[in-house]
Structure formats: C-alpha cells, structure tokens
Amino acid sequence: MSKEYPTVKAKVHITLKSGVLDPQGKAIANALAHLGFDGLGEVRQGKVIEIELAETDPAKARDSVDAMCRKLLANTVIENYAIEIA
Amino acid sequence: MSKEYPTVKAKVHITLKSGVLDPQGKAIANALAHLGFDGLGEVRQGKVIEIELAETDPAKARDSVDAMCRKLLANTVIENYAIEIA
DSSP states (O other), rough: OOOOOOOOOEEEEEETTTOOOOOOHHHHHHHHTTTTTOSEEEEEEEEEEEEEESOOOOHHHHHHHHHHHIIIIIOTTEEEEEEOOO | OSSSSSSSSEEEEEOOOOSSOOOHHHHHHHHHTTTOOOOOEEEEEEEEEEEEEEEOHHHHHHHHHHHHIIIIOOOOOTTTEEEEEE
C-alpha cells in the first residue's frame, strides 16, 4: 500500500483473562475433537485489532492506542490487552 | 499452570486477506472516530486461537495445527492464517 503520510501500525491483542470461561474456545475444541483431532488441551479465542495511525512518535501512538483500549476495544473486567507498535 | 503431560502451545493468527471488506474493522474505526480519536487509517480485526496440544515434536504440532486451520479454523477463501508454536 502506498502511504501519503507517515503512519504507525499498532496491533492490539485482546485475550480473555485466565479463569474467565471461553465458550467460543470450548466450541472450537469440541468441533476439532469431532473432526478427529485428539490430544487437545485448552483452546481459547482472542482478538487482534490492527490500527493505522497518522502518528510518527511510537510512544505517543502507544498512549493513544492504550486510551482506545480502555475506552472501547477491551473489556478490562474480563479481558487483557497487549499493544504492539510496528 | 501445572502440566501433567508434555504440551505445546500453538497460536493461530487469522486475518482477512487484503482486499476483503472488513465491516467489523470499519465499525471499530467509526466508533473510535466518534470518541474523538483522529488520524486513524484503516482498522482491521482478526482472530487469535490458542491451542494446547499433547505433542512434543514442534514440527508435528505445526502440521496438526495446519490441518486444523484448513479443515475448520480458517476460511482460506478470504482469510490468511499464520501458526506460531511456542
């Protein structure tokens, strides 16, 4: 992709906190078992959100994405998030 | 977590292929803009699936997870997947 302005790409990994039930992961584990895959332990599903930001300073970008996580992206009661700036 | 048997933890990153419309990402971008975050470029949402496998050989684990992706986890028409074995 051509870029007309300087951008930072942020990746936010959102996962359920350990101890929080993950019915989606459970459903995947069951489906995999039905398909004949065995030796499966726990299966958990999380989200990744990739955000392009018009920001040159990685520290500022991280702060901004952190605010996005707290305000919208992650439910911090039951979810952890990790931010990766590329 | 205590482990009674040897396990490998696999992480599967599933993302929409570029060019495939991502309405969920679009919705997140709009919501962030409404919250006052500006300078946003494209926002895309993907999935991460973490799978515990009772397998000691990383190569075999990768093959097994690759089969899971092709059979169930990823829709390879519109999605890319990447496997990470830890």
